[in-house]
Amino acid sequence: MAQKTILRALAGETQDVPPIWMMRQAGRYLPEYRATRAEAGDFLKLCYNPELAAEVTLQPIRRYGFDAAILFADILLLPQALGADLWFVTGEGPRLSTITSDADFAKLGTKDDIHKTLNPVYETVKILSKELPKETTLIGFAGMPWTVATYMIAGRGTPDQGPAHALKAENRPLFDKVMDILTEGTIEYLSMQIEAGAEVVKLFDSWAGSLKGEDFDRYALEPAQKITAELKARHPNTPIIGFPREAGERYIGFGKATGVDCVALDNSVSPEWAASNVQVDGCVQGNLKSSHMVTGGQDLVNETRAIVKAFSGGPHIFNLGHGITPDADPENVQLMIDTVRNG
Numbered sequence: 001m002a003q004k005t006i007l008r009a010l011a012g013e014t015q016d017v018p019p020i021w022m023m024r025q026a027g028r029y030l031p032e033y034r035a036t037r038a039e040a041g042d043f044l045k046l047c048y049n050p051e052l053a054a055e056v057t058l059q060p061i062r063r064y065g066f067d068a069a070i071l072f073a074d075i076l077l078l079p080q081a082l083g084a085d086l087w088f089v090t091g092e093g094p095r096l097s098t099i100t101s102d103a104d105f106a107k108l109g110t111k112d113d114i115h116k117t118l119n120p121v122y123e124t125v126k127i128l129s130k131e132l133p134k135e136t137t138l139i140g141f142a143g144m145p146w147t148v149a150t151y152m153i154a155g156r157g158t159p160d161q162g163p164a165h166a167l168k169a170e171n172r173p174l175f176d177k178v179m180d181i182l183t184e185g186t187i188e189y190l191s192m193q194i195e196a197g198a199e200v201v202k203l204f205d206s207w208a209g210s211l212k213g214e215d216f217d218r219y220a221l222e223p224a225q226k227i228t229a230e231l232k233a234r235h236p237n238t239p240i241i242g243f244p245r246e247a248g249e250r251y252i253g254f255g256k257a258t259g260v261d262c263v264a265l266d267n268s269v270s271p272e273w274a275a276s277n278v279q280v281d282g283c284v285q286g287n288l289k290s291s292h293m294v295t296g297g298q299d300l301v302n303e304t305r306a307i308v309k310a311f312s313g314g315p316h317i318f319n320l321g322h323g324i325t326p327d328a329d330p331e332n333v334q335l336m337i338d339t340v341r342n343g
C-alpha cells in the first residue's frame with residue numbers, strides 16, 4: 001500500500017486533506033529561483049545543470065513543504081534532443097528551428113539519439129530521488145506530441161497554433177511523421193525518467209483545447225493512450241497524470257479512453273461540473289486560477305475552500321489550473337496551502 005499522500009490519491013484513495021503541489025512551483029516568482037538561474041547563466045543552462053536543476057526543484061519543497069516535487073526541465077528539451085535548434089528570448093519565450101518540409105524533418109534524429117542530450121535530466125532525477133524528504137513524491141514529465149509539435153512546426157509559441165493546424169491540413173503525411181517521432185521519443189524519455197527515479201509522470205498537453213472533433217481523438221487521445229499503454233507495459237507501478245488543457249467537454253471519459261490514473265483540470269471547468277463528470281471515473285488534479293496567486297485575499301481563501309469541498313467525495317490532488325506566473329506573491333502560495341491543509 002502506497003504511503004505517500006500523492007501516491008495514495010493516485011491509487012484512488014479519498015483523503016480528508018488533499019495533497020497539494022503547484023505547476024511551475026520552481027519559477028520566477030521565487031527570489032531563490034531567480035538567484036540560482038542567474039548563477040547558471042540562463043534558463044537552458046539551468047535545465048542541463050543537474051546540481052542546480054535539483055536545487056531549484058528543492059527550493060519550493062523547503063519553503064512550503066509541498067507533497068510533490070516536479071523535476072525542473074522543459075517540454076522543449078525533447079525536440080532539442082531530436083536535433084531542433086532551441087533558444088529562449090528574454091521576455092518573449094522559446095524559439096526553435098521550424099518544420100515546414102520533408103527536408104526539415106530529415107534533419108532530425110531518431111528516438112535512439114535523444115539520451116545523449118537528455119542525460120543531464122536523468123542525472124537531476126537521480127539526485128532528487130536521493131535528496132527529497134521521504135514523504136515527497138517526485139514527478140517527472142514530458143510535453144504531449146501535439147503541444148510539442150505546435151512549437152516545433154511554428155518555431156515559437158503561437159496564440160492559435162495556426163502553423164501546426166495548417167501543416168496538418170496541407171501535408172498530413174509530414175504532420176503525422178512529426179507526431180510519430182514525438183510519440184516514440186516521449187515514451188523513451190519518460191521511461192528513462194522513471195528508471196532514474198521518477199515516481200509519477202505527467203503528460204502536458206497544454207494546447208489540447210485547440211483540437212476539435214476527430215482531431216482530438218487522433219492527436220490528443222490516441223497519443224496519450226499509446227504513451228500510457230507502453231509506459232504501463234514497462235513500468236506497471238508508475239502512475240500517470242494526463243493534462244489535456246482546455247479540453248472542456250472532452251475531459252469526460254479522458255481517463256478511461258487513455259488509461260491515465262489522474263486527469264488534471266484547467267480552471268475553465270467548474271469543480272462541481274468536474275466532480276460529477278470527471279472525478280466519477282477516478283482521481284482529478286486542480287484547479288485554482290493562477291491569478292489568485294497574484295491577487296490573494298479572501299477571494300483566494302473562498303475559491304480554495306470551494307474547490308476542496310467540491311472534490312471532497314473522491315480522490316483529489318490540489319493544484320492550480322495552469323502554472324504560477326512570475327508576478328505572483330509567494331505569501332499567497334502559503335495562504336493557499338494553509339487553507340487547503342487547515343480548512
Ligand code: CP3
Nearest residue numbers: 023024025026027043070071072073074075093204206323
Ligand atoms: O512545473 C514546473 O515547475 C516544472 C518545470 C516546467 C517548466 N516548463 C519550467 C519552465 C514544466 C513542467 C514546463 C512545461 C512547459 N514548458 C509547458 C507546458 C505547461 C504549460 O505551461 O502550458 C510549455 C508550453 C513549455 C514551453 C515553455 N517553457 C514556454 C512557452 C516558456 C516561456 C514562458 C515564459 O513564461 O517565459 C518556457 C520557459 C520556462 N519553463 C520557465 C520555467 C520555470 C521560465 C523560464 C525562465 O526562468 O526564464
